[in-house]
Amino acid sequence: MMLNIAHRGFSGKYPENTLLAFQKGIEAGADGFEFDTHLTRDGEIVIIHDERLDRTTNAQGFVKDYTLEELRKVDASKPFPECGFCGIPTLREYFELIRGRDLITNIELKNGIFWYEGMEEKVIAMIREYGLEERVILSSFNHRSVMKCKALAQEIRCGFLTMSWLERPGEYTAARGVECYHPLYLTLDRETVDELHGHGIRINTWTVNEEADLARMKELGVDAVIGNFPDRAAAYCRD
Template sequence: MKKYLSSILTAALFFTVFLPGGMALADGEISTKTKKQTLNIAHRGASGYAPENTLAAFEKAVDMKAEMIELDVQMSKDGELVVIHDTTVDRTTDGTGAVKDLTYEEIAELDAGSFFSEEFVGEKIPTLGEVLDQFRGRTGILIEIKSPYLYPEIEQKVADELISRNMDKPNNNKIIVQSFDHQSMKTFQSILPSVPVGVLLSYSPDGISDAQLADFARYAEYVNPNKDMMDADLLERIHEFGMKSHPWTVRDQESADFLLELEVDGIITDYPDYVDPHK
């Protein structure tokens, strides 16, 4: 009888410990659910801790273990792709004027760190090429094309920067391109179909319809809405259309926790330390 009971216990232990996928018997049922990995995406770098869209902010994001950095791209008067969010330099530098009206030489002289704190005096506005060269292979890069209507052929110029560095190969580089201008994303996708694109969406009380999602799915791999639009139903519908979602922009722990609980595909945040997938 003891030998018989021992055999039963051994079998039970085997099925509890060794079943694939970490499955275990509990109350007569097998559970296979594991927590989904959510990408930690540093918005304009770790912009809660360093001046946005600068090399310092991107370095801080890497130090904080963000899986991707997000940045904004615009174009100088003489055609250089520069990393800055606003269409003017007024808010984040010691200069004034529209980005499109300044040459790269003029932009390169500006101080893009002092507005944040004295610690970053002299920080510069980088070019897209500088960021790609410094961070390729170290972190994923989410490129937002900003106000493309101001910059004819900017989609081709972004594509050229990626192609020249052999960063346009599918599954070889963690590169995504996104924009609020959805026609721009259609254009970029037609130029460089090997690089996934995302559509950004501002908050709308009307939400996102299935008709919109069906249209996005024709050319985009990501639907990235304002975080206040995200709920379980929207995430499920985005996934049903074969796309993923990276809501923006998280600036408080409560929002990060909510999105982590939803198991969104990625979270765009100023504070990478708020997004801890191991919680």
């Protein structure tokens, strides 16, 4: 079965990476969520995609330059003002929301621009605190960060994020002891999918929103689609 992973929550209709978007994703039947983490100036783990606040909030500047207390006042509903105030959630608040639910969580560590010192350790410690080791995938475009996660927590699945046509990605991923490959869906074809699965690698592809693309991913046999419309993907993932 192809899993239906909501990209930044139900971000096609609600403010991305907010508790509202995650709650609406649950209601839409998502099998889990993909989202992004940064560290605040005082070292707290928050869920937001960009390094800067400008695109999705009513504030400006870098996330890393704000304390958590300061970020509590920031409204993350800028693209969907009709939704009202939506705060930037912490990773702990997300874990509390999904507590007791059978959901997959794909945490993307956003350290490709800034290397947040200690973020891997902090995220892994909180995963262990909530007993979610078997329900979480840690991923990043920074493959060194992925390898650090794997060294710190062999029991937690990891994934290499990429948007390029990597030659023999299954061989590359398996050789490093990583379980998942997270490619842009446009880079997938039959040869690539077969090579990855031949090495025992799970394919969780992003960002799949259109029905024709969902149908093609299902035909190729990918393991999960990550998209902004979990309601739309549900029809392809339930068959």
